[in-house]
Amino acid sequence: MAQAAAAPHPRATPGQPCVFKLVLLGSSSVGKSSLALRYVKNDFKSTLPTVGCAFFTKVVEFGAASLKFEIWDTAGQEKYHSVCHLYFRGANAALLVYDITSKDSFCMAQQWLKDLEKEFQPGEVVVMLVGNKTDLGEEREVMFEEGKEFAESKGLLFMETSARLNHQVTEVFSAVARELLQREERKKDQTQQRDARLALNERPAGQAKCCAH
Amino acid sequence: MLGTVNKMKHQMMLFFFQRGNLPSLLLASRKKMSLKSERRGIHVDQSELLCKKGCGYYGNPAWQGFCSKCWREEYHKARQKQIQEDWELAERLQREEEEAFASSQSSQGAQSLTFSKFEEKKTNEKTRKVTTVKKFFTASSRVGSKKAEIQEAKAPSPSINRQTSIETDRVSKEFIEFLKTFHKTGQEIYKQTKLFLEAMHYKRDLSIEEQSECTQDFYQNVAEKMQTRGKVPPERVEKIMDQIEKYIMTRLYKYVFCPETTDDEKKDLAIQKRIRALHWVTPQMLCVPVNEEIPEVSDMVVKAITDIIEMDSKRVPRDKLACITKCSKHIFNAIKITKNEPASADDFLPTLIYIVLKGNPPRLQSNIQYITRFCNPSRLMTGEDGYYFTNLCCAVAFIEKLDAQSLNLSQEDFDRYMSGQTSPRKQESENWSPDACLGVKQMYKNLDLLSQLNERQERIMNEAKKLEKDLIDWTDGIAKEVQDIVEKYPLEIKPPNQSLAAIDSENVENDKLPPPLQPQVYAG
Numbered sequence: 021m022a023q024a025a026a027a028p029h030p031r032a033t034p035g036q037p038c039v040f041k042l043v044l045l046g047s048s049s050v051g052k053s054s055l056a057l058r059y060v061k062n063d064f065k066s067t068l069p070t071v072g073c074a075f076f077t078k079v080v081e082f083g084a085a086s087l088k089f090e091i092w093d094t095a096g097q098e099k100y101h102s103v104c105h106l107y108f109r110g111a112n113a114a115l116l117v118y119d120i121t122s123k124d125s126f127c128m129a130q131q132w133l134k135d136l137e138k139e140f141q142p143g144e145v146v147v148m149l150v151g152n153k154t155d156l157g158e159e160r161e162v163m164f165e166e167g168k169e170f171a172e173s174k175g176l177l178f179m180e181t182s183a184r185l186n187h188q189v190t191e192v193f194s195a196v197a198r199e200l201l202q203r204e205e206r207k208k209d210q211t212q213q214r215d216a217r218l219a220l221n222e223r224p225a226g227q228a229k230c231c232a233h
Numbered sequence: 234m235l236g237t238v239n240k241m242k243h244q245m246m247l248f249f250f251q252r253g254n255l256p257s258l259l260l261a262s263r264k265k266m267s268l269k270s271e272r273r274g275i276h277v278d279q280s281e282l283l284c285k286k287g288c289g290y291y292g293n294p295a296w297q298g299f300c301s302k303c304w305r306e307e308y309h310k311a312r313q314k315q316i317q318e319d320w321e322l323a324e325r326l327q328r329e330e331e332e333a334f335a336s337s338q339s340s341q342g343a344q345s346l347t348f349s350k351f352e353e354k355k356t357n358e359k360t361r362k363v364t365t366v367k368k369f370f371t372a373s374s375r376v377g378s379k380k381a382e383i384q385e386a387k388a389p390s391p392s393i394n395r396q397t398s399i400e401t402d403r404v405s406k407e408f409i410e411f412l413k414t415f416h417k418t419g420q421e422i423y424k425q426t427k428l429f430l431e432a433m434h435y436k437r438d439l440s441i442e443e444q445s446e447c448t449q450d451f452y453q454n455v456a457e458k459m460q461t462r463g464k465v466p467p468e469r470v471e472k473i474m475d476q477i478e479k480y481i482m483t484r485l486y487k488y489v490f491c492p493e494t495t496d497d498e499k500k501d502l503a504i505q506k507r508i509r510a511l512h513w514v515t516p517q518m519l520c521v522p523v524n525e526e527i528p529e530v531s532d533m534v535v536k537a538i539t540d541i542i543e544m545d546s547k548r549v550p551r552d553k554l555a556c557i558t559k560c561s562k563h564i565f566n567a568i569k570i571t572k573n574e575p576a577s578a579d580d581f582l583p584t585l586i587y588i589v590l591k592g593n594p595p596r597l598q599s600n601i602q603y604i605t606r607f608c609n610p611s612r613l614m615t616g617e618d619g620y621y622f623t624n625l626c627c628a629v630a631f632i633e634k635l636d637a638q639s640l641n642l643s644q645e646d647f648d649r650y651m652s653g654q655t656s657p658r659k660q661e662s663e664n665w666s667p668d669a670c671l672g673v674k675q676m677y678k679n680l681d682l683l684s685q686l687n688e689r690q691e692r693i694m695n696e697a698k699k700l701e702k703d704l705i706d707w708t709d710g711i712a713k714e715v716q717d718i719v720e721k722y723p724l725e726i727k728p729p730n731q732s733l734a735a736i737d738s739e740n741v742e743n744d745k746l747p748p749p750l751q752p753q754v755y756a757g
Contacts, residue, residue, distance in 0.1 A: 041615050048579045052577070053579070073576070074620070095627075096579055097583075099631075099638070100582060103631045103634070110614030
């Protein structure tokens with residue numbers, strides 16, 4: 021299994037957008053699926069999956085660059101927690117979703133983060149904390165500041181959304197996309213610098229050319 | 234009774250015969266004997282009960298009328314003969330192949346086929362290594378042990394080898410046909426693939442992980458070469474990669490699927506046993522959002538189970554993945570019909586677990602390991618197929634870890650169900666469990682209906698009989714009454730009256746009548 025858990029690198033094929041794998045994590049009924057459904061559905065009605073909404077793809081145009089999101093929904097029930105690390109394999113980004121009206125779901129999100137940290141090196145994946153269901157503001161149990169503080173302490177991106185009202189949904193994914201592209205850019209620079217320094221003729225596969233166009 | 238026992242014995246013997254490949258001569262005599270044993274039901278001759286060899290012991294029809302000792306001797310002889318024949322056939326085939334090989338290449342006439350091939354490959358390796366091999370394969374191809382090679386060549390199962398070679402030949406032909414459309418690039422790819430397969434031939438002694446790594450390296454190298462050197466557009470690269478995977482994995486399958494060097498088989502048996510032990514798990518315990526009472530849904534469930542079982546029959550990792558994806562689509566359909574809304578991952582995973590528990594797919598762990606090791610890696614970590622495959626891995630991992638808590642049961646209940654002391658089904662108040670398969674339920678319903686019909690039928694019959702009796706009684710009654718009346722008022726026919734002229738002759742009252750009116754004449 022060692023080779024399967026190798027460091028993730030987006031498939032870089034010139035002329036085609038890089039593929040980034042994004043995992044949706046969080047307790048059940050916090051709105052993971054709704055979030056993804058809202059994001060994919062709103063702009064591309066035609067690509068709406070007909071039967072299941074657990075796996076989505078979406079191409080994002082981002083200025084000159086474009087990338088393709090592969091969104092993997094995961095089962096949120098606590099009993100499946102122990103096996104869900106399998107979903108992380110090869111992920112580039114993760115959304116930690118919690119329900120702002122449920123303190124428990126916020127604690128669970130922190131648990132998910134611990135699992136992620138076990139599997140990945142810091143900085144290897146883009147992680148974003150998302151507080152969903154802002155439309156239920158009067159039942160709020162987790163304050164905006166609480167989420168923000170936690171996210172900042174762990175170096176995560178943070179946003180509050182409402183999948184029902186379509187509030188800030190696209191922004192969440194755009195922020196992740198931007199971060200992913202920036203990191204890719206940085207990685208590319210580093211590789212180039214290293215290449216120049218070491219005067220290597222052969223560049224490592226799969227990294228250097230990604231998202232250059 | 235005797236007949237059925239004999240029949241069973243014959244079946245058993247047939248089994249042995251099939252395994253031992255006894256010559257047709259013996260089969261014919263067996264037929265004769267079976268006729269004899271059928272006749273025996275009518276007439277039993279003492280001499281027929283004794284061993285045919287005349288050793289004095291009783292014979293047995295299952296042993297062709299020999300006693301156990303004589304039979305063993307006879308059987309052993311026949312078996313030896315068969316083995317001898319098999320050997321001769323294998324050797325002849327080997328010679329033929331050798332000759333064919335020698336005619337195409339000026340071979341040095343080695344003793345066995347694989348050994349000569351082996352030598353040939355080695356020289357090939359030596360000459361080509363400098364030019365191309367080194368470029369494609371960084372790992373040095375270690376030389377496999379000669380002993381293993383020769384042993385394998387002598388394994389007396391030519392029929393099996395031939396059967397698989399038919400399929401491999403077909404795939405090879407398809408592969409070559411496919412590559413022809415790419416002209417020069419195709420040639421190059423074919424050469425690389427051939428070299429890779431040869432290299433893999435010598436790596437059979439390495440651990441499966443190392444073999445897997447070589448394969449993955451090969452995938453990556455070929456794809457890169459095609460893009461950079463061959464300038465093949467990415468969509469076509471994917472297509473070619475699929476074909477390459479199909480070609481090489483069809484050839485490597487029998488060496489790298491569930492290899493003896495790993496404990497894959499042990500794991501297969503373990504998970505199979507585990508799933509069997511969990512046979513009592515109901516959809517309710519797993520919170521599966523699927524209602525199997527809807528015929529369409531149970532249809533989908535059956536299809537999903539068929540797909541996941543079918544996975545084992547495929548050779549190419551990609552085909553195996555396609556089975557998982559097909560299964561998943563059926564699951565999504567089942568959930569969608571039940572819930573009337575698209576399913577999310579929260580619904581999907583439990584249902585997949587339920588399907589795996591219900592289907593108990595053969596060699597589950599081997600298949601998962603094989604796919605993980607030899608599938609094109611880009612397909613496993615990303616893409617829809619990869620997603621469903623990951624879900625299957627999760628389902629299997631969950632089944633392995635499954636405990637009372639994850640089914641919302643108390644530890645005692647869980648233990649009791651696991652040990653088979655009780656079943657949750659028995660505790661149901663109804664006389665059949667609600668999750669019994671639809672056919673059984675339908676059968677129960679039909680039985681109910683039948684008994685009701687029976688009752689009504691009986692009632693109708695009773696009433697009909699009563700009606701018949703009533704009718705008979707009524708006719709009898711009427712007849713009796715009529716008879717009574719007839720008796721009471723006997724019919725008497727009087728003689729006919731006299732002529733009409735004398736109608737008043739006896740009428741006495743006529744005398745009292747006034748005289749008839751006389752006509753009066755008036756002048757006028």
